[in-house]
Amino acid sequence: MILKVVTRNLQKHPFLNLIKVIGLSLALSGIVFIVLFLKSELSYDKYFKNAERIYRYSITDSGFFGGRHFARIINPVYIPDLKEAISEIENFVRLRPVRGGLMKYGDRYYGVNQAFECDSTFFQVFDAEILVGDKNSVLENPASMVVTESFARKVFGDSNPVGEILTIPPGQYYGQAQDFTIQGIIKDFPSNSHFHPDFLATPVQDQLRTGWAWTYLLLTKNASPENVKAGIANFFKNNTESDSNEIKTQFHLQKLTDIHLNSHKLREIEPNGYLRNIYVLAIAAIILLLIAISNFANLSLGMSGFSSKYLFVNKILGSSKHSVLNYFFIEGLFIVLATILLVLLISFPVNSIIYRVYGLNLLSNNLLLLFLIFLIFSVVTLLFGLMPVLRSVFLSIRNEIQKNTSSVLNNGKISRTLIVFQYGFSIALIIAVIVITKQTKYALNSSLGVKEDNVICLESVHASLQQKFGVLKEELLKYNSFESVSAMMEPPGGEANDMFAFEMEGYQSDKENEEFDGIGVFPCDYSFATIFNLQFLSGQNFSEKNTDVEGSGEYIINEAAMFRLHYSNPDDIVGKEFKLIFSTLGSGIEIPGGKIIGVVKDFHLKSLKSIVEPLVLFKREKLWLINFVISYKPGLQEQALNDINTVWNSLFPGYPFQYEHVGAMYKKVYKSELLQARLLSVFTIIALFICSMGLFGMALITTQRRIKEIGVRKVNGARVAEIITLLNKDYVLWVALAFIIASPVAWVAMNKWLENFAYKTSLSWWIFAVAGILAMSIALLTVSIQSWKAAARNPVEALRYE
Amino acid sequence: MIKLRNIDRYFDSKFQRTFVLKGVDLDVEQGEFVSIMGPSGAGKSTLLNIIGLLDEPNAGEYYLLGDPAFQLKEKKKVQYHRSHIGFIFQAFHLIDELNVYENIETPLIYRNVKTKERKALVADLLDRFNMVAKKDLFPSQLSGGQQQLVAVARAIVGNPKLLLADEPTGNLHSEQGEMIMKLLKKLNEEGMTIIQVTHNEAFANYGSRIVKLVDGLIQEDYQVKK
Known part of the structure; x- marks a missing residue:
């Protein structure tokens, strides 16, 4: 019977109940996606069986790049010896990036996003899922390769790639072509992995001796990383000829599962996430939950x-407190179930x-x-949402008996607190969104070439094309759709290390720099300052040629370098x-x-998070000019792209044109901030x-409750405007109070957030x-609709009864 | 059946105590039909509420069916409401969300009567009150007299020993009022104890005894002459 009354009662106030359900559903959907996203962020690399025992090895040395911390190490030739020397190291794998970004199959080139040359031990350290081939033997021989499913499909379509030969074309990093035989296929690495190589290959010769490589150590069970670090230090002492007391190198082991959120070194394989974002999102989820529940409670x-009359009559007929509880519980349950249903309906399109x-x-x-989130949400909602209701209901039943008229609930205090609370959070959120958006916009606009919005970049072009930069530039400038063509060592957003x-x-030299007094350098084409509109504080731009004779070399420095000097x-x-x-x-x-x-x-x-380092710009010809940048005349984007295509295809047929x-x-550099801003706006x-x-x-x-009062006031001469004001x-x-509470809190929080940036x-x-005005206007607008309706009513209607 | 001794009911305000009932003694025997009369504010409804266990006296003793009602726990009171006391109100107080049939059925559900038996009992009453055709209607679809009829049916469906009526005819016009009073009289003749509060002299005379209450005190208490 309760069920019947509940459904009929719900139908009687469809609008109010809809408000309840929509409010809860929106919040729950938000919470669901935040939780799922957090789970994905926190689960990085945990799927590897040995995840808890894998550590990434890195070193810092004050004499090496000024003590900067790189995620990878240079010349890792000694790693196998290290394994032999330290018993707690069970295994190792070195990942050397395959550079150039192109692979050749037959006479076609294919772009590669990420790939490694690695030790044959890869699968012993990382138990990636293999689809074709035997884990133990697939990388046994030199020049063996395993490709991912998606890369295989991209290059080979549906045909079987095993046994086929892929070639690294000769280029800047590779003197001659290198052939690899595909031995197996692995599954694509899941999204919560800190690397996603298209393929892994064992080197043709022993290339892992030199160059840069990310190095991972698999420690034995129960091994202590501290011991291993000490062991490595010892190993260096015993194997270096120089005075062993002189070694200033520090050794670092970072747990594999910490890499995604806690590693912010130079040259990471992929941009990592930030723990801070996790906090921001978790707080957002909690705020959403609190707002939704307080809203539900309030309504x-x-x-x-x-339903107070229903409850009163029932009491007379002999119902117990228990059934009153039941009534509200079932009513709540209906709302919660409807909410979950709606959330499921929302979730699938949002997910896609x-x-x-x-x-x-x-x-x-x-x-x-998902089930767990729903369960917890339901319980929490029912509990918190019903608490204040039950309290006041038990009070009101007593009122009812004494007055025997439909009761006037005096819930003012609770409602007021809840509304202040909700608006406080909303105002804080608005402030956060504005600040984050403002800062991101500021960061983007201060970045090289973003404001002008007419610069495109051809990132990491292949070495054989780098040689022909001069020709390309000359050809392009023949068209009148281009403003300037330049080239640079690092791409926009890259690190000039x-x-x-x-x-x-x-x-x-200063004392601190005595050992190695270096300065940041940046090779570029002579038109670099022109294309990016660099502002000269003094002096002039490069002369329009890329080669100079000894004695007439030209250097442009930035302000930071000036102070450094x-x-x-x-x-x-x-x-x-x-x-x-x-x-x-010997480089010549x-x-x-x-x-x-x-x-x-x-x-x-680089990102505005780091301080601008001293930098010396100098010109080079055909060397180190890895990234091409081209600016076109405003409004001529389409024509310019057509023109580049024409030139490109005539100069470099066979190479894909990517820009x-x-x-x-x-x-991309501010991906995390942009995502944060977008998510927070949604919330x-x-x-x-x-x-x-x-x-x-x-x-x-x-x-509704004050209808009679309004009627009486109107009869006594109040005007509509006065009633609305009242x-x-x-x-x-309430909103003003919320603003007063929220502002300082938001101020402190946003100051903290801005600390992540060197420039803010x-x-x-x-x-x-x-934020305050926005919240106030929304609140007033919402309320005034009701107020006006009530105030404009004919008072006779309200006072007809009694 | 009902024994009230020296019942006080008052409200304390800041500076003074306002008595609604003061030193009320009242005995009601099984089978009586008592009409409580008096001007507005005399304490009639309060007295009825105390008798019906909806309100508690501030002082005095109240025995219901021999039990000391002023000491009853909440749970026990619920038991009394379920099985011994039926109520009728001036404002009918039907449950708006339930139809006629369901309204009458409600007290039976609280008494854990089985579905089949409930059906039989409610059908009986509907038949007796000539309301079979209206059993699926909701209270808002009925006239005042019909609503009170349903309220009476609901009050007696559990066969209570005591029926309390707080101005049952107050919201009805005279013809409907008369119908309800005739019904109550008939119920009384069948053995039910009834206490009603009323303003209407004529309707008071349907009862067997009249208690006149003025300013919280019993002024008159006499049998109705037949």
């Missing part, structure tokens, strides 16, 4: 008056959008977790003699000495929506004003 509280945009299939394989020693007239006035340093020294012996590379000819304002090649807008490349909209719905419901209930006054006060926007007062 239930308001609506409990509707996320899958399309971010390649994350969050719903798959998470049935149990290289440091060379230098000589400069009148310069003396002990000058504070740009005019003073221009004209000073300067020379970079390339120290690798000489950088012509000459003068500092210009000082430019600091520009942001990206510089803006898009920087968006803010949801939160505001829930709050307004709740407020709307509350207003509906309150005005009804709205409370809400304005200010927390201006207008951000807070906008």
Whole structure:
């Protein structure tokens, strides 16, 4: 019977109940996706059987790149000996990146996103799932290769790739072509893996002795990484000829499962996530939950008056407290079930959008977790949502008996607190969204070439094309759709990590730099400053040729480098003699000495999170100019792209033409911030929506309750405007109170967030004003609809009864 | 059956105590039909509520069916409501969400009567009150007289020993009121103890005894002359 009454009662107030359900569903959907995303972030690399025992090995040395911490190590020739020397190291694998970005099959080239040359021990360390071939033997021989399913499909279509030969074409990094025989196929690495190579191959010769490689050590069970580190230090002491006390190298072991969230070294395989984002999202989820529940509680509280007569009559007929509980429980259960149903309906399309945009299939394989989230949400909602209702219902039944009229519930205090609470959170969220968006926009606009929005980049072009940069430039500039063509060592958003020693007239090393006094360098084409509109503080741009004779070399430095070289006035340093020294012996590379000819304002090649390092720009011809950048005349994008295509196909037939807008490349750098901003905006909209719905419901209930009062006031001469003011006054006060509470909290939180950036926007007062005004207007708009309706009513209607 | 001794019921406000009932003594025997009369604010409804265990006296003793009702626990009170006391109100107080049949059925559900038996009992009453055709209608679809008829049916369906009626005819016009009073009289003749509160002299005379209450005190208490 309760069931019957509940359903009929729900039908009697379809709008209010719909508000409840929609509010809860939006929040629950948000929570579901946050939790699933967090699970994916926190589960990185855990699927490897040995994950708990795998450590990535890295070193830092104050004499090596100024002590910068790289994720990979150079010349890892000694790693096998290390394994022999230290018993706690069970196995190792070195991953050396395959460079050049192209593989040749037959006479066609295929782009490669990521690939490694590795030791034959790969599968003993990482138990990746293999589809074709035997794990133990597939990489046994040199020049063996395993490809992923998707890469195999890309190159070979449906035909069987095993036994086929793929070739690394000769290029900058590879003197001659290298052939690999495909021995097996592995499954694509899952999205929660910190690397996603297209293929793995054992080197043709013993290339793993030199160059850079990410190095992973598999420790024995119960081994302590501290011991292993000590063991490595010992190993170095015994095997280095130099005085053993002189070793300043520090050794680091990072747990595999910590890499994704806790490793922010240089040259990571892929950009990693941030623990901070996890916190932000978790807090957002909790806020959503609290807002949704308080909203539900508030509406239930308001609506409990509707069923008070039913409960009163039932009491007279002999129902117990128990059945009152039952009634509200079943009513709540209905709402919660409807919510879950709606969430399921929302989830599938949302999931497919996320899958399309971010390649994350969050719903798959998470049935149990999903069920758990629903269960916890239901219990928490029922519990918290019903608590205040029950309290007031038991009170009101007593009222009812004494007054014997439909009761006036005095739930003002609880409702008020809940609404202040909801609006407080919403205002804080609005502030957060504005600040994050503002900072991201600022960061993007300060990045190289983003503001102009007419620069495209051909990233890491193949070495044989790099040689022909001059020709390409010449050809392109024949078309009038282009403004400028340049080339540079690092792509926009990349890290300029290289440091060379230098000589400069009148310069003396600081104490801290005595051992290795290097300065950041950046080889580029002479038009680099032009294409990116670098601002000259003093001096002038490069002359329009890329080669200079010894003695007339040209260097442009940035502001940071000027301070690094002990000058504070740009005019003073221009004209000073300067020379970079390339120290690798036998390379035959000489950088012509000459003068500092210009000082430019600091520009942001890298993310604004790090401080701009001292940088010396110098020109090179045919060397180190790995990334081409091309700017076209504004509005001529389509024509320019056509023209490049024409030139490209005539100059480099066979090579794929791949480009990206510089803006898009920087968006990748700030991917995490952009994602954060987008998610938070969605949550803010949801939160505001829930709050307004709740407020709307509350207003509906309150005005119904005050109908008689309004009637009496009107009969006594109150005008509509006065009634509206009377009804709205409370809400304005509540939102104002919420604003006063939320603002300082948001201020502190956002200051903390901005600390992640070396360069940041200010927390201006207008951000807070906008948030407050926005929340206030939404609240007023919502409430005024009800207030106006109530105020405009004919008072006779309200007073007819009694 | 009902024994009230020295019942006080008052409300404390800041500076003074307002008595609604003061020193009320009342005995009602099985089978009586008592009409409580008096001006507004005399404490009639409060007295009825105390008798019906909906309100508690601040002082005094109340014995219901020989049990000390002023000491009853909440759970025990529920038992009394379920099996011994039926209520009728001026405002009918039907459950708006239930139809006629379900409204009458409700008390039986609380008494854990089996479905089959419930059906029989409700069908009996519907038949007796000529409401079979209206059993699927909701309270809002009925006239006042019909609603009160349903309320009476609901009050007596569990065959209570005591029927309490708080101005059962207050919201009805005279013809409907008369019908309800005739019904109550008939129920009384069948053996049910009834206490009603009323303003209406004529309707009070349907009962066997009249108690006049003024300002919380019993002023008159006499048998109705037949």
